[in-house]
Amino acid sequence: MANQQPNSGNPRVDIEYRRKKSAEEMKHQVITFAMMIFLTIVAFVAAGYEGFSAWFIVPFILILAVVQVIFQLYYFMHMSHKGHEAPALFLYSGALVGFITIIAFLTVIWW
Amino acid sequence: MSTLAQKKGFGATLWDYLTTVDHKKIAILYLIAGGFFFLLGGLEAMFIRIQLAVPNNDFVSAGLYNEILTMHGTTMIFLAAMPLIFAFMNAVMPLQIGARDVAFPFLNSLGFWLFFFGGVFLNLSWFLGGAPDAGWTSYASLSIASEGHGIDFYALGLQISGAGTLIGGINFLVTIINMRAPGMTYMRMPMFTWATFVTSALILFAFPALTVGLFLLIFDRMFGSNFFDPAMGGNTIIWEHFFWIFGHPEVYILVLPAFGIFSEIFAIFSRKRLFGYSSMVFATVLIGFLGFMVWAHHMFTTGMGPIANAIFAVATMAIAVPTGIKIFNWLFTMWGGSITFTTPMLWAVAFIPSFVAGGVTGVMLASAAQDYQYHDSYFVVAHFHYVIVGGVVFALFAGAHLYWPKMFGTMLNEFLGKITFVLFFIGFHLTFFIQHFLGLWGMPRRIFTFLPGQGLETANFVSTVGAFFMAAAVIVLLINVVITTVKNEKVGNDPWGDGRTLEWAIPSPPPFYNFKQLPLVRGLDAYWLEKMEGKQGMSPAEPLGDIHMPNNSFIPFVISFGLFVAAFGAMYRADYSWGIPVLIVGMLITLGSMFVRSIKDDHGYHIHKEDLEDNNDKGVKA
Incomplete structure (x- = not known):
């Protein structure tokens, strides 16, 4: 029983497969996290830059927000x-x- | 074991119902409370019709008439029709999917008590300075200008009961998604369960719009904000949009469960599988979806412009298509069936022409250009009474007769039931058919009197006569209920003899744990399938084991009571110095009881296997 996944009651769980899956998921989460920080910085820059008009900035930030929500839902939740x-x-x-x-x-x- | 069968005193029974989390007992609470408010709303309807029986009548004053009219609409929609629908959903849906209770029994009880206290709060306005008087739609400019506390009662009372409805809807959704018996796939769910599912989704999406609108109204009236005041930069049209974004799905929230009840009735009493089951499911979902795209057809005359009017007109007419699919499926269900005209079946058969009449006038009203002619006339009144009474109220009467044995274990008298039907059917058409013509002849709605010599006397008098027929029908039903309860002749599992779905496979009323063993569902109309193969009951899907049950709780009552108290505080805050303290005390009661609920571990209890074994006539036969 020692080699079983500690948080799963199912003895048929393939530990190797689970480990690979988890590693992959972790990689996705780190990438997504980095991208979310990047997008946030882009949003701040866009809002702070004098050259853009509000007609560009508002829809642009809204699009970034939608992308972040999708990241949040699909990769973190x-x-x-x-x-x-x-x-x-x-x-x-x-x-x-x-x-x-x-x-x-x-x-x-x-x- | 024997403790369950003990005869209880009145106090113990009352305490049992105040604390119950059992879906079947909550259904009975909904039925009693909804029935009470139905009688109240009916009384208000009678006052309206008496006032309009003859020209220049002074039975009630103009102001009081506005209050009666507003409370008739509000009570009938929020406090009678919805709770009665919820009564049947609670009583039947968990049984139909083979569940032992809803997913969150505690929340189920909380939902009921919130509705109840909201309804009581709203109706206390009669005794505390006057009821709301701006119509059930409570359009903002009028409701902001309304003096006294009537509209405050409306906004706060509906906010509380609306929260209860929202909780109930979410609860049903989770129940249907997660708690279906083994083998019960989505496409094997009975139509009433499907209707409950779609209705609950509509509640989930529609009620937040009402909640937001009511909060804005509460803040405008009680806390000095100006959301709806154009002079202060607000916009009065916002209320109309919020109200109808909620209000139009609301009518589907009412009528879809009605469709569900009728679908069950047509199949049972035609002894046939429901014709076109999958298209029925499709139509139900489509009606629910389109229901959110059409709200502005209530506002054609507010000046939205021709493009918006055209879009909403076309979307509205599109709803006639899935509704038509349903109508034809019901007709084809009956076609070639072995039909028995029991009381529920009479209501169902009468529903089709009555509802279609309402639907046809609906398409007429949906045409924006025509609507300018019909707008705010009795034609509209006739239209929505045809769909709501001819659809929803017929279904409530039919459902009451159909499910009475399942809820109480006794059959309502069929002879009296048919008398109720005949009186109500005649009264309904007598009252409302002529109102189409009253509207076309130019009688505006929501007026408290009319002048003689304008050609409106005869039709109004006829309409009033019809209302008395409906009142007589309701009285006959009440007599029927009393007689049935006093006689108390218990019936078996399947008193109609042709039950098709799981609820008819277990005793009437079911034991408090519903199913001793969860049933194995092998297809649509699961119980009918087993009967056709000569079996006595359902095959169990699990071995006999301990059943985990929730404990009763008084906390939902206290949470709701706290909001009830807080609402008084919020309303009288500006008038009296005790307003703020009462508001705080009320919120403390609510939050404190929620806190107690959160920190107190309540794991429920188990019914042990041994107690289930020696009791052979309950639950699923093994």
């Missing part, structure tokens, strides 16, 4: 793994409803 179909469905549905609401407010009320 494990939505890329199996068994997350239902949460993903509801997450996207909620995002869609929120998006439509904002679009409608922007176009119908305030435009």
Whole structure:
């Protein structure tokens, strides 16, 4: 029993496979983490630079924010793994409803 | 073992219901509370119709009429229809998927008590200076200008009960995703469970819009903000959008479970599998999806412009397609079936033409250019009463008769049930059909009286006569309930004889743990499949073992009570010096009881295998 994964009750877990998987995932997380810091710096620079107009900066930062949310969800909160179909469905549905609401407010009320 | 069967005194029973986390008992609580508010809303409806029976009537004053009208709509939607729908969802859905309870029994109880205290708070406005009077939609300019505390009662009361509904919806979602019995795939779920699932998703996405809107209203009225005040840079239209982003999905929240109940009824009493099951599922999901794209059809005349109006008009008409799919599937379910006209089946058959009439006027209203003619007339009143009464209320009556044996173990009297049906059906069409024409002849909605000599007298009088028929029908139903309860003739597992889904495989009412062993589901209409193969019950999917059960808890009641107290504090803060302390005390009660819940370990208890073994007539037969 000593060679089994300590946090899994399943004796059929292949320890070698798990270790490889974990290492790979760790690599992804480190890369993503570095990229998120990089994107944050880019956002700060974009906001601080005098040469860009607000019409460029606001959508640009919003796009960076969306990318960061996707990184967060898929690499740190494990939505890329199996068994997350239902949460993903509801997450996207909620995002869609929120998006439509904002679009409608922007176009119908305030435009 | 014998402690379970002991006869309890009234106090013990009351304490049991105040603390229960059992989905079946919470269903009964929803049924009683929702039924009470239904009678209240019905009483308000009768006052409305009496006031409008003759021209220049002075049965109620104009101000009081506005309050009655507002409370009729608010009560019927939030405090009667939704809780009654929740009653059936709670009672039936966990049984249909072969679960022992919902996923979060504690939250289930919390959801009920929040709704209950919100509803009581709202209705206390009658005794504390006047009810809300800006219509159930409570459009911002009007509701900000409304004097007294009526609108405060509306905003705070709905906020509390809305939180309960949201909790309930999330609970059902988690239950259906995680707690289906072995073999119960998504595409083997009964239609009522599917309807519950989609409805709960709609609740999850729609109620936050109401919550936000109500908070803005609360802040504008009680805490000096100006979200809706154009003079101060706000925008009054925002409320209308928030309200209808919630409000339109809300009508599907009401009607989809109604569709679910009717789908069960058509299949049971036609002794046939539901025609086009997968297209029914598809249509249900599609209605839920489209329900979020159409809210602005309530606002065609606010000046959104031709492009927005056109988009929302087309999206609205598109909903007629999945609804039509459902209507045809129900007709084809009956076609060639061995139909028995029991009381639930009568409601179901009458539902089809009544609801289609409401749907047709819905498409008429969806056409933006035409809507300018119908807007704010009795035509609209007729339309939404045809869909809500002809769809939802019919389903509630049908569901009450269908599931009464499963909830209480006794059958409602069929003869009285049919009398209820006939009286209500006649009364309903008498009241509302003529209102289409009242609208076309130019009678505006929400007026407290009308003048003689304008051609509106006869039609209004006819409408009022119809309302009395509906009142008589409800009284017959109440008599039926009393007679049935007094007689107390217990029935078996499958009192209708043709039950198809899992709830009919277990005793009526089910034991508190529902299934002794979780059943193995081998297809759609799981119990029917087993019956057709000559088996007595479901095959178990697991060996007999200990069952883990949650403990009862009084904490949900206390959490909800704290918010109830805090709402009074928030409302009277500006008027009296005790407002702020009461607000703080209320929040302390709520947060304190939540804290107790968090730190106190409550692992529940186990029913031991030995106690289940010597009791052969309960649960799934092995």
